[in-house]
Amino acid sequence: MKTFNELKLAQELIKFQTIKTEDKGIMKFLSKKLSSLGFKCQIIKSKGTGAKPALNLYAKFGKSKPNINYLGHTDVVANLNNWEFPPFKALVKKGYLYGRGSQDMKGSVACWISAVSDFIKNKKFKGSISIIITADEETTGHGCPAVMKYLERKKEKIDFSIVGEPSSNKSVGDEIRIGRRGSMNATVTVYGKSGHSAFYGTYINPCTTLAKIISKLKSVPLDKGTKYMPPSNLEFTKMNVDNISENVVPQSASAKFNVRFNSSYKSTSLKKKLSKIINAVAKKENCKTKIEYKVSGEAFYTVPNKEIYMVKKVVKKVTGNNAKLNCRGGTSDSRFLGSIPRLELGLRNNTIHMVNERTSISDLKKLTKIYKNILHNYFT
């Protein structure tokens, strides 16, 4: 049986130009590699960004319990101009692998597959290893839910999942994510009464009310934070008044905000709280409001369990890092894993989505070693 070198595999993966939900043959390539190790591979389609469907992969080695899983994505963001080296050439220069997706997150996918190839070649074990690779983590996020639905239909159970997103900050393994904050967007429209600005008393200015609403929302802390998550935070990102006259008080004014919230809220309880604050101010000013919310994801986390502590120990052994368990960062496919216990551990995130994205070769080696040790400890 073969083993795969993490650097070579990462280079091969970077060469597929998988922007948006373009497949370019990458899932077939991965299926072939994994089949050669003894994995059973299943392509699962989901709605793509273009006319073609997005192709996602579920691969499994072994049949018995427990099932340790790896979740990753092969799609990459654009931002492809002004690179020092071509973004899809996967060149190695002075100890660094350059390329779009090297950190986020084809590098990690390569490290996991390399670790698995080495592990199953050298060890008999009871249990199974599964891999989910999605094609739209950076865009629409239909892939992971489609795979979850497939697993439900097949009555497949995952016992623990490692999400390979670039969680590390200054060095590999200095941080491990055990959850993510929730994210929600809202548009608030305030309706007053328009009129000539010279005739005070005949109009109700929605701009003034909107300003008071913004001020009120920013002046009350939403909470104090939880053990693993920082205080929830609300930021206004857009304000808009459609008005072409300078001496007319407008009829309405609107603003948009984004809230990153911790696990002390569900989006429903947070909506209730925010609407109450907004409507109280509006009522005082004799204005009506319309509030539209869009939830991008609920807050979630895994209470540190024996697997999470095992991974923390492995990281310490391989890197010397005393990993911080936290819930920083944006959303990821991890939000679709439901109640599966999980953590996120991958490469550094210092160049993700940027021009000249790169990872050091030694980081690839370290992460592969961490993943290998995780497999070893999980099955003994």
Ligand SMILES: [Zn+2]
């Ligand atoms: Zn990512």
